[in-house]
Amino acid sequence: MPDIIHLLPDNIANQIAAGEVIQRPASAVKELLENAVDAGASRIKLIIQDAGKSLVQVIDDGKGMSETDARMCFERHATSKISGIDDLFRIRTMGFRGEALASIAAVAQVELKTKRTGDTLGTYIEVENSAVKKQEPCSCPEGTNFSMKNLFFNIPARRNFLKSNASEMRHIVDEFIRVALAFPEIFFSLTSNGEEIFHLEKGTVKHRILQILGNNYASRLVQVVEKTDYLDISGFAGKPETGKKTRGDQFLFVNNRYIRSAYLNHAIMNAYQDMLPDGSFPMFVLFIDLDPSQVDINVHPTKQEIKFEDEKIIYAFVNAAVKHALAQSSIAPSLDFDLDPAIQQLDAVSKPFTEARINEAAAGNLFKTFTQKYQAHRVEPGGNFRDLQHFVLKPGEPYQPGLGSDGGQYPDDTHSNTISDNYLFAKKASSRLSVHDNVQPIQVLNSYILFASDDGFIIADQQAAHERIIFEQISATSSSGTAVTQQLLFPATLEFNPADAAIFSEITVDLLGLGYKIEPFGKMTFILQGIPADLPAGQENTMIENILEQYKNFNPEIKCTKREKLLRTIATARSIKSGTPLEISEMQGLLISLAKCQNPGTSPAGQAIYAECNAGMIARLLGIRKSGTNGL
Ligand code: ADP
Numbered sequence: 001m002p003d004i005i006h007l008l009p010d011n012i013a014n015q016i017a018a019g020e021v022i023q024r025p026a027s028a029v030k031e032l033l034e035n036a037v038d039a040g041a042s043r044i045k046l047i048i049q050d051a052g053k054s055l056v057q058v059i060d061d062g063k064g065m066s067e068t069d070a071r072m073c074f075e076r077h078a079t080s081k082i083s084g085i086d087d088l089f090r091i092r093t094m095g096f097r098g099e100a101l102a103s104i105a106a107v108a109q110v111e112l113k114t115k116r117t118g119d120t121l122g123t124y125i126e127v128e129n130s131a132v133k134k135q136e137p138c139s140c141p142e143g144t145n146f147s148m149k150n151l152f153f154n155i156p157a158r159r160n161f162l163k164s165n166a167s168e169m170r171h172i173v174d175e176f177i178r179v180a181l182a183f184p185e186i187f188f189s190l191t192s193n194g195e196e197i198f199h200l201e202k203g204t205v206k207h208r209i210l211q212i213l214g215n216n217y218a219s220r221l222v223q224v225v226e227k228t229d230y231l232d233i234s235g236f237a238g239k240p241e242t243g244k245k246t247r248g249d250q251f252l253f254v255n256n257r258y259i260r261s262a263y264l265n266h267a268i269m270n271a272y273q274d275m276l277p278d279g280s281f282p283m284f285v286l287f288i289d290l291d292p293s294q295v296d297i298n299v300h301p302t303k304q305e306i307k308f309e310d311e312k313i314i315y316a317f318v319n320a321a322v323k324h325a326l327a328q329s330s331i332a333p334s335l336d337f338d339l340d341p342a343i344q345q346l347d348a349v350s351k352p353f354t355e356a357r358i359n360e361a362a363a364g365n366l367f368k369t370f371t372q373k374y375q376a377h378r379v380e381p382g383g384n385f386r387d388l389q390h391f392v393l394k395p396g397e398p399y400q401p402g403l404g405s406d407g408g409q410y411p412d413d414t415h416s417n418t419i420s421d422n423y424l425f426a427k428k429a430s431s432r433l434s435v436h437d438n439v440q441p442i443q444v445l446n447s448y449i450l451f452a453s454d455d456g457f458i459i460a461d462q463q464a465a466h467e468r469i470i471f472e473q474i475s476a477t478s479s480s481g482t483a484v485t486q487q488l489l490f491p492a493t494l495e496f497n498p499a500d501a502a503i504f505s506e507i508t509v510d511l512l513g514l515g516y517k518i519e520p521f522g523k524m525t526f527i528l529q530g531i532p533a534d535l536p537a538g539q540e541n542t543m544i545e546n547i548l549e550q551y552k553n554f555n556p557e558i559k560c561t562k563r564e565k566l567l568r569t570i571a572t573a574r575s576i577k578s579g580t581p582l583e584i585s586e587m588q589g590l591l592i593s594l595a596k597c598q599n600p601g602t603s604p605a606g607q608a609i610y611a612e613c614n615a616g617m618i619a620r621l622l623g624i625r626k627s628g629t630n631g632l
């Protein structure tokens with residue numbers, strides 16, 4: 001038998017590797033724009049033909065490349081931005097992996113003209129299939145002019161995978177906007193098929209936001225500025241009335257890099273709590289800046305997902321900063337504003353950013369103290385109750401950090417539930433909840449259900465409760481294989497982009513087990529023939545989109561199987577949301593079903609569902625020192 005293993009030729013290997021970085025014209029747009037930014041350009045022009053399928057060209061006035069560098073830049077792992085692994089944690093540039101140009105050169109025809117400041121002649125290079133076709137000196141302006149032509153000309157299968165021009169152009173505009181928002185000090189333009197769509201003169205962040213997202217935001221922005229020695233947060237958040245039905249106008253940047261983070265999105269949305277109607281997404285453009293050693297940007301090929309050394313700190317700060325901003329412009333209820341002193345008191349927040357403290361931070365000390373303090377702050381039960389504790393503390397009574405349980409939204413907060421005297425509310429440790437059949441609940445803030453218990457009162461989060469109920473119901477049906485399907489009269493067509501289609505086909509098998517009847521129809525289209533019998537018909541498409549959206553944004557920190565992840569996702573997608581008014585009978589039904597759950601205490605995402613305030617706590621809340629009277 002002959003041996004069968006052989007090495008792939010370089011150009012094939014490069015084509016395969018390119019798949020990670022260059023998926024569509026917009027990926028090249030992102031990489032080329034970032035290279036121009038890294039080169040220190042002050043003017044960057046993007047030129048597109050045919051939604052980038054025939055041309056993506058970026059012209060910058062940055063520092064340019066030498067003749068040798070111009071040739072080198074197409075090699076895989078060729079970069080001027082890092083030299084060792086340690087540099088990864090000092091990164092201030094957008095690029096560093098040295099893969100973009102090699103990838104582009106593997107899957108397109110490339111022309112590069114570049115000249116360094118001060119050189120008399122520049123270099124012209126043509127590359128195709130990872131091989132240099134032509135190289136000669138040329139006269140050209142200082143800076144770099146990079147053209148990528150006929151993307152995937154040599155991989156027809158991938159070229160066929162590209163979507164309609166409208167859709168590819170949308171992706172390009174998205175990438176363009178992300179870079180342009182982060183660098184308002186740079187001029188950007190975007191020309192598509194000869195027509196200039198964006199012409200963005202240099203200006204302030206606000207100026208840039210209005211240029212891009214529209215002047216109608218002008219009087220509806222709230223400035224966010226919080227400077228601490230751990231991180232700075234700046235930018236703008238839209239007033240609640242800017243809420244839209246989609247997340248379109250939400251931008252979060254970490255060290256000027258656009259990132260996606262369901263977790264931090266939650267921090268921001270949470271700051272708007274109760275100010276937004278359900279299903280409404282406020283506009284925001286927020287910049288988080290922190291020491292690069294506190295973030296790992298090398299966890300994703302296109303760097304859109306990053307890892308923070310301590311995500312919880314960032315969560316708290318982002319949440320507080322947005323709340324603070326909204327409160328100052330007196331949009332948020334003033335109660336929330338009372339919250340701020342607790343965060344403001346933290347050393348990390350109040351002390352100035354000095355050299356010594358930077359070093360301390362780097363050494364991890366400050367970081368640690370801050371982490372502990374911060375956890376102390378957030379151990380108070382969540383939601384709108386967390387500041388009640390401050391009311392209970394008598395003047396002079398110390399604020400005691402470091403005790404207690406989580407009030408967090410995510411299940412990685414698994415500190416034990418210590419109940420100290422300072423604690424107003426204790427999460428019920430017992431896994432049993434008893435609810436009388438004739439319970440008389442009232443709804444608070446359209447989000448919480450309050451009812452009397454044998455020993456005081458209980459306050460429950462309606463959304464978390466409903467998620468738990470649905471989760472247990474669908475887990476039972478799916479594991480017993482008893483899901484009942486209702487056939488749709490008019491089957492719905494579900495169309496996805498390639499990425500979403502891949503994710504969706506990953507979950508169809510499990511959806512079948514839950515009563516959905518789905519058939520693939522070509523690569524990116526599915527036909528929905530039936531839905532679970534207990535779902536109201538008529539909103540199938542939205543429901544599926546919701547499920548997919550939630551599934552994609554699922555907090556990666558939650559470790560669970562794919563099936564469980566799907567069940568949780570569906571529970572969230574189908575649940576009654578916070579902010580929804582409920583009838584008494586609905587609340588009764590909810591509480592009685594919750595009491596029947598195996599685990600009524602925590603939502604599928606690990607959040608506490610209810611907390612009880614017992615007689616002793618009520619007494620303390622009201623400052624009643626002597627117990628024994630009136631049964632308290
Ligand atoms: P990375 O950006 O990760 O370093 P790239 O493949 O994007 O990798 O680019 C490789 C190198 O080519 C860069 O490190 C940089 O030195 C050089 N380069 C790329 N684009 C430009 C540009 N527009 N101007 C100047 N130098 C550039």
Ligand code: MG
Nearest residue numbers: 031035095100
């Ligand atoms: Mg790059």
